[in-house]
Amino acid sequence: MSILLEATALDDYKSQMNIAKSNLPKIEHAPQTLRDIVQERMRTAIIEGHFAPGERLIERPLCDQLGVSRTVVRETIRFLEAEGLVEIIPNRGPIVALLDWDQAVQIYEIREQLEGSAAAVCAQRYSGDFAKRLGEALAALNATMDDSEWIGVMRATTRFYEIIFTESGHSIAWDIVQRLNGRISRLRVLTLSAKDRPKPGMSHMTAIFEAIISRDADAARAAVEAHILDASTTAQRFLQDETKKAAGDV
Amino acid sequence: MSILLEATALDDYKSQMNIAKSNLPKIEHAPQTLRDIVQERMRTAIIEGHFAPGERLIERPLCDQLGVSRTVVRETIRFLEAEGLVEIIPNRGPIVALLDWDQAVQIYEIREQLEGSAAAVCAQRYSGDFAKRLGEALAALNATMDDSEWIGVMRATTRFYEIIFTESGHSIAWDIVQRLNGRISRLRVLTLSAKDRPKPGMSHMTAIFEAIISRDADAARAAVEAHILDASTTAQRFLQDETKKAAGDV
DNA sequence: TATGGTATGATGGTATACCAAGATATTGGG
């Protein structure tokens, strides 16, 4: 059964539509539309690697798998296209976006700037229970490092940075970073599941944490840069191995 | 007659569809789809201010004005939503995105970093006829400054930065900057058409040009930062005036 | 074997119908 078919929010939505206003506890009814659900599901399916890069996304099968109309699927694809997660091949239709090393380098560089700034601003301005929350996120990240479930590590990492971006007030930069992360998700999977470097990643995150907490903006930025340099180096190794292997397979 | 109804590419497309393969010089047939045309047209209509911020974008009238089906319009809106040019109000539909000063500040800060980096990289690495091309772009920009057509100034400015980003190889950052510029287009219009500051803008651009040409990366970055600081200061003045006026109107 | 035609499948584009939710107008009762 397809990953897209898991019976969850989509079915809830549909049954809710039919039942309509049968029960009253509809307060706080977040008007989550079908599109939102499908978007979210396809986005995570791509990011988590259930679709291979370059794989075609054929409309009607997707409709069948998701149980929604073409309209919804097409609008979703349009949205993901704008996000850079999907590319449109003229007269052939959408495919999962491909990623070459040049693009990856650019993305790491942009992340370096945006994450570095957010961390620096954070170090200067944080207040309230921010330190506590960031510490908890770091602890949670540390906990995920052991069970080596890359998906958990990725989510914990995201959570860690989300706290930083939120505290710094850089919501737009956070949007951009998340979108860029989606595009290099394949590389993140590779680096996160790399057996030979769970420790360096953790030490970098700890360094970022400590620099922010001690209100050292320059050190915070430097720590972020070190973290991303490490990640990009690891990613490069994998991507080039992969490229070589692909070249050999031909 | 609506801005959207200008008879141009859209009609060409449609008649081309019917004529089909009557004449052979169809080589280099850029497969521009209806969606692409509608997207481009609506994007520029929003950016150039033909739709007011907050204005509702009602599907069926748009279909009538553009002469296309709801599918095309809806997919276009989805794309522009992902671009941040359009917001969806639950149960009310899409509106032209609103912009508050907090968001604008964030956007200026991100632009500062991305444009600064591109200029710095450019200064270090430019080659070929880049200097000549950038000089021509600067001259073109200077020429537009006189006739005070803000649209021309905006395009020339975009062209100037496009050359920088292209030469630096930062294509993804350029995408991001362009998208961000779309979101603050209203502010750019205000600042560009400000009668009291055609000169400062030009002098900043000249400073950027000279710093890059003399391969001084630090100076280039500083010049970009000065330029954006100036732009954001001007923008802030306008936006706050506007806010005050709006408050007074209530 | 090579050429050309055909069948198939996928996409882009269009039209239409239906229902739900909001907004507005209307009308009836106090």
Next chain:
DNA sequence: CCCAATATCTTGGTATACCATCATACCATA
């Protein structure tokens, strides 16, 4: 005369059917 309940209109969301085009694979014939 005012308030409230109802009716109507508009819009958004969804689903479905249809056509034209493009690409590809297959097949038959020279």
